[in-house]
Amino acid sequence: MRHLFLFFFFTLTLQAQFRINGIVKESASNKALAFASITTNNGINSISDVDGKFEIISSKPITFFYVSYIGYNKTKIDILNNNRFFNIKLVQNTAKLNEVVVATQNAANTIIKKTIALKDTNNPEKKLANFAFKTYNKLIVSANPDSISGKIDSIIVKKTKEGIYFKIDSANYKFKNTVNKRHLFQTEKVSQFQFSNNKLKETILGAKMAGLKQPLYEIIAFNLQSFSIYDSKYELFETKYNSPIAQDALKDYNYKLLDTVAVNGRNAYMIYFKNKKKSKAKGLEGILYIDQNNFAVAKAIMRIRGLLDISGTHEFEYLANENLWFPTHKNFRIIKGQNDDDINFLGGTIQFDGDMENDFSSRKKQPSDYIFLRSESHIFDFEKNTNNTLKNPSFAVAIEKNAFNKEESFWDTYRKDNFDIRNQKTYSALDSIAVRKKIAHRVQLGKKVINGYLPIGFFDMDLRKLFSYNNYEGFRLGLGGITNERLSKYFRMEGYYAYGTKDGIFKGSIGAAAKIDSEANSWLGISYTDDVREIASTSFTIEKKPFKIYDPRPINISTFYNYVSWKSYFETKKIPKTESIWELNHSEIQPKFDYTFSNNNKLYTNYTMTTAMVSLQWSPFSDFMQTPTGQIEIEKRFPKFTFQYTQSLGRLWNNDFDFSKFDFKTEYEKKYLNGQKTSLLFQAGYALGDIPLTHLYNTSPNNITKETIIQRITFGGKNSFETMFFNEFFSNKYALFQFKHAFNRVTLFKKVKPSLVLVSRMAWGNLNHPEQHLGLNFKTLDRGFFESGIELNQIFNGLGLTAFYRYGPNQLPKFEDNIAIKLSYVLNLGF
Incomplete structure (x- = not known):
């Protein structure tokens, strides 16, 4: 939502009676010393940050302070002539440094082991x-x-x-x-x-x-940082790291005893920790202040340095009666790190320009280099x-x-x-x-446009209904939408009307619903639809389809069926962390291709289906917010689970077939602070009973039957099998798995920065009684189907290229027939 929130930028200037700041460096090398101890004459204890910088604010005058660092000579700094910035250089004590380092490392490990062993005792x-x-x-963005x-x-x-x-x-x-x-x-x-x-x-x-x-x-x-320092996974800016006091922390971190200091009048060990991995983005570093008596955490500073420089501080108060340190203050800060690409987050609330204009020259510093986000919480x-x-x-x-x-x-x-x-x-x-500038109106407009709707008075026009293309309908032109809260918060009407230029037929839908529970966002509705749908496609009713200006995969589809249906439904979020739709549906089905279903010595070229269905999505690990206007998923976590069960209803309303369908899907995503992402998808379906081909499974093919690779170049889909031909396989039971890993964008030229994605897909399935389905030649997936490939997305102006290779038992005799090259397109609307 970058363009909607360009006005969200800002600074923090702390004002007090007395302030000093500076930087601590090593005298010989001039390198910054992280986490040096600073003690003032009036009893304030502080440390330098990862870059050696420090700032002390006091309501009482500061006349001098000490700076110390293990292995270096302690230095006293007098404040003269109203000097407020100090460039301090410590001299290394070479005689004792080696033995001190060894001793402090061993001591630090011992202290950390005791801290881990007593976690449950000290965790509130x-x-x-x-x-x-x-x-x-209070959260501010500023410079x-x-x-x-x-x-x-x-x-x-x-x-x-x-x-x-x-x-x-x-x-x-x-x-x-x-x-x-x-x-x-x-x-x-x-x-x-x-x-x-x-x-x-x-x-x-x-x-x-x-x-x-x-x-x-x-x-x-x-949520910018974990509330508890004792969680096994410490979260900093939506990324989880193994905690420095997790049960297995010693395999991930090196520890060093820096000093002993007083925290709230109690003696504490000051221990520096750093992840063992070379990449700074793969772990934390910081300082733990460990109470010398009960081995509880009395203060903690957590930091990561990579594309962004992020730090989180936790301060505690000692409760004597409970022998417990309880949180009193949290501080979180983000500034720009070293990055070549532009970075934006919080919906564009913070934007940092890349460091390089091209491959060879550094750019001039921009205002975004000085912007930071700071959040402080007082308990x-x-x-x-x-x-x-x-x-x-x-x-x-x-x-x-x-x-x-x-x-x-x-x-x-x-x-x-x-x-x-x-x-x-x-x-x-x-x-x-x-x-x-009517920001509130623009924000609400932007949120609706992102979801695919354009508000026009009391009506939200559905942008997905305006234009599409497929091989059966040709260009599909339409108009549709839903009434919004300006008409009523408790009643809505929705519908669409469309025309296919190739088949020359009008299609449409109309429906109405009433809200019966605001807190659970529960609606009871009814609708009538006369439209077409791809055969054997898997559709989870509960899933909200993301808004796309275009959907590439249907461009190649030519086998559809017409359905005329009456539907009543109930949708609700009453079950915790779950959305569900409960539906009764009566449909008249007419295949729009040469097909006959043979069942019980009877041939069907059209048929009637009356079904009951429940579609449910469960997000057990996500966090949800109850707002005055409904429920929101505020922190999406994986895995997520989607279930769907469909049951035919005997002979009710002239139903022709008895069957059951069970569908399941689970998704997992792992985002890394360095911009990479891993995605996993597992999906399965099982159909029992007498089911025509139109309602079985095709596992989402996306390849057309043309002679050469060049002739088969079309647009790639998101989760489709790019080397599987349309109508090649059908199943009444199947399972598929997909692996994707997206790397950072690679700079080839100044304006050519493709996003590299590695993809691998596989599927297994079978079909009972294939002889019942007449009119199409197809195979089954009992031997499995395998393909792998690469995606180079957004090579130039959103346009990309993908290439996939088909292998395994269903590999085709001709080498070139196993290759699929597709175009991809990512349209950046600036949201």
Whole structure:
């Protein structure tokens, strides 16, 4: 949604009575020293970050501070002449360094082993049966104006004897001027957290987003870092890493004891950890402060450095009565790392330009190089053993109905950090911009367009119905849509009308539904349809088809059947983490190709089907949010499971056949921080009874019967068998598996950056009584079908090329007949 949210950018300037910052380096090599200890005269303890930088803010004057690092001489720094930035260089103590390093590594491993062994004792979610607390969170996107070099504000025009002449670089000047006055984007949130029965639920009491009176639920619920430091998988910016205190952590991390420090008056070990893998994007590094008495985590700093530089800090308070460290503060920050490609995330809320303009020259720094996201959460009003029962525990997040309409007094009560003039101007400026540019309307419009609808008054036009093409209908032109909430929130009408230029026949559908449960988004409806459908295609009714300007695979299909059906249905999300549709259907079927079904000594060229069907999608690992307008999947996790069961209803309404169908699908996706992605798909179907070919399985072929490879070049599909010919195989039971791995885009030339995807597919199946199906010549999948290939997508302006090879028992005699070359096209709408 990049173009919809270009106004979501912004800065953080912390103001206090006293602030110092600087960088710690090694004297000999001038390299930055990460996690050096800094202790001020007034008792503040801090450390340098991964880049050796540090910042200390204090309400009391700081006159001097110490900097220490294991293996180096401790240094005292006096603050003179109002100096606020310090370039500190530590001298290595070579006499003791080697023995110290060995000793601290051994000691660190021992401490970590004890910490792991006592995890359940020190984990609040294990030690306490239930608890509750509130949080105040503020998220900003900004750029510190002090860090932006003045050099980007001007450009040298010419040099003369009289001097150097400059002109203002207006774009960068405006950016710096903007962040001097306000942040680029800002949200606030107050939540009530409850833990019971091993579940943590968030109820949002108040939410506020600059520029939008109705905040975007997806951003409000965005989970940037794990709540618990004790989880075996630690999550940082939607990527899970093996925790440095997981049971098997010592195989993934190296540990080093840096120092012993005081945290909240208790002595703690300061342990540095770093993943053993060479790639920085494959693991975490950071600091754990381990209580010397109970071996609990008293503070933690987690960081990854790759395409993005991401850090998360966890601070705790020691509860003496419980001998427990409980979270009090979380901090999360993202800045740009080293990357060649442009990066955007949070729907385009943050955008970072690539480092390279071409293969040979570095580009000039842009404003996006200075932009960062910072989120701070303050935890307060902690209560233990509350014995509160969670309401609707299947929802990870719930939003109170009046959460977006809180008075300013509400925010004044809960704000836990400094809310300065820049914060105030962020709201007023972005709210004004939003009204002037009708941002709220554009956001809602964009969300509907992404889902394939264009709002026109009280009617949302379905963009998928406007235009398509297939070999049977030719160009299919149509118009359709659904009424929206402007007409009614509790009633809807939907339908479409279409015409095929090749078959010369009009098709259409009309239906109506009423909402009977707002909380579960339950609808009861009825519809009438007269249309055509591909034979033997597998369709899961519950699945929402993604919006595409075009769908490439149907272009090649020529075998369809006509169905005239009356349908009543009930759709609901009542079952936790599940969407389902329950349906009764009566259809008159007419194959539009030469086909006869022989059953019980009777030949059928058309037939009647009356069926009951339930289609269900279960997402057990995803997190869901209950909003005032319905339910939203806020964090999609895999695997997901889709089930569908269809049963014919005896002789009800002249039903001709008795049969049952069981369909199943599961999907898994793994996204990596470096931009790569692995996708797995398993799908199976089993049909029992007397079923004509039109309602069996074809396992989604996508190859046409032409003599040469060039003649067979068409557009590739998403999950289709590219080397399998249409109507080549049919089954009443089958199973298929697909593996895909997408690599980062590869820069071949300045504007040629293809996305490489490796694909492998396989399928097995069989067909009982193939002699019943007359009119088509086909085979069965009892020996299996195998193909593998590569996709080079988005080679130029969205256009790509794919190539697949067919092998195994069903390989064809001619080598060239086993090869399929297809075009691919990815249309970037900027959303």
